[in-house]
Amino acid sequence: MSAPVRWFVPGRIEVLGKHTDYAGGRTLVAAVDRGVTTTCTPVDGDGVIASSSAVPGELHLAAGTDPHLPAGHWGGYVQAVIDRLTDNFGPLAPCRLDVSSDLPLASGMSSSSALVSSVVLATADANGLTGSARWRRNVADEADLAQYLACFENGMSFKELAGAAGVGTFGGSEDHTAMVASRAGQLGQFRFCPIRLEKRVGFPADLALVVAVSGVAAEKTGAARDLYNRASLSTREILRLWNGATGRDDAVLANALEADPGAVELHSLVSGDDYLTRRLDHFLAESERIIPAATDALGSGDLEGFGAAVDESQEVAGSLLGNQVPQTVALARIARALGAVASCSFGAGFGGSVWAAVPGADAGVFADSWLRGYRAEFPVEAARATTLITAPGPSARRLD
Structure with missing residues (x-):
């Protein structure tokens, strides 16, 4: 050195x-x-x-x-x-x-x-x-x-x-x-x-990504880390049940789905556990259906279809995965009401941020309106909330 x-x-x-x-x-x-x-x-x-x-x-x-x-x-x-x-x-x-x-x-x-x-x-x-x-x-x-x-x-x-x-x-x-x-x-x-x-x-050049930091910390420590790890470890439990029942040695849940495309046997194995059933259903919805639909819609210029796919992702994150808090749910809903093309929470969950795709020319005004709407519903958290405007950028690099 x-x-x-x-x-x-x-x-x-x-x-x-x-x-x-x-x-x-x-x-x-x-x-x-x-x-x-x-x-x-x-x-x-x-x-x-x-x-x-x-x-x-x-x-x-x-x-x-x-x-x-x-x-x-x-x-x-x-x-x-x-x-x-x-x-x-x-x-x-x-x-x-x-x-x-x-x-x-x-x-x-x-x-x-x-x-x-x-x-x-x-x-x-x-x-x-x-x-x-x-x-x-x-x-x-x-x-x-x-x-x-x-x-x-x-x-x-x-x-x-x-x-x-x-x-x-x-x-x-x-x-x-x-x-x-x-x-x-x-x-x-x-x-x-x-x-x-x-x-x-x-990503359309005339759109910006506005991010609202909810003011609810998405910490990977303590109780929040335990919730995060539960979501992760539950897929291992589903896989353990699958490998035990089938005699296979699949490494991840996606491998099991290759052998059980309709997830019929997987569902039968977890039917007695509500959390594992919802965890499986979330994976099937998010990975196998929603993401391909959203990518195809965006690629064809169908922003309405893209927004609909993103809306479904936000909904199943709460109803199936269970990693949402009321504040992130509200931020996504408020963004859509303000005219965002699409809006969704992201990250580990249990707090954190929400993104919204909006016309770049309106991004600053949108960000201000978004925070005002959030403040009306969650004044304590909104006092810690911030927004930033960004766009898809390049990857890691050495700086000379």
Whole structure:
């Protein structure tokens, strides 16, 4: 390591695809023009000095050493990166990591995943790991990179690169795929386990994406993390029942559907459990029907059809998946009443943000009206709410 290295990783908007990726399902995603920048600078001494523009002070971190930080502290994510890179590639050179972000925190725009990914890319690049034979052998393309970045959070092994504790969330690689495989002005429809691009569709140039941060934090800690993990682990339980009954060894729910296209046997296996039944029905609706319909409608210029598909996604997120709060439901409803082409909550759920597609020329006025309407129904949360205007942007990149 001889000179500072800077990497920018964007946040992302999950247009559609709530809790589908880790079960092998589809998502429709885009990177945005905001994100996290990490600068890795060589220093004398030992370990890693880490600082964030959002938090005063510095952290002194070392691989394999517990920094004793509170749950959810940003430094815990940096520690997880240092530990995993050291385990996978050997000791890191002493460095300073300076992190800055213009993403709203706990908003559903994947600020934590962008933080982790930017620290990984800057640190790996500065240490020469990305040019090593071991890296090239395991991280050969965008799909590999997205999957490996996700493993820093979920703790799973990837090819030759052994797993570790991660950060305690049992999610998939949708966020990371959007961050490293997006194209400006387009939405990407991806399928997962393994990651593969199904199609890209242009986002109308005269539309903007307005995001309302609800003021209800979408934290992946404590009780909220437990709810998030329940949604994830329930797909594993459905798969356990399926493999046990059929003698198969399918890895994800989407594999089981290949053998049971109408989900007749799957439904029979979970019929005695209301939550598992709703979880299965949500996956079938969101991944197998709604997302292809929305992508096709947008690709053909049918904005009314696109809006109708998005409306259904919002409805089944509440009635089947159960990851909505009254505030996000209200924001989507208010946006549509104000004339948005489409509007939907996104992210892990249990708070977070809602996006709305509106004419770019009207985006500022719309954002103000949206907040006023929200304030009338939820004055306490609206006091913490914010809006931003964005558009589908390019993927992660090194900054020279």
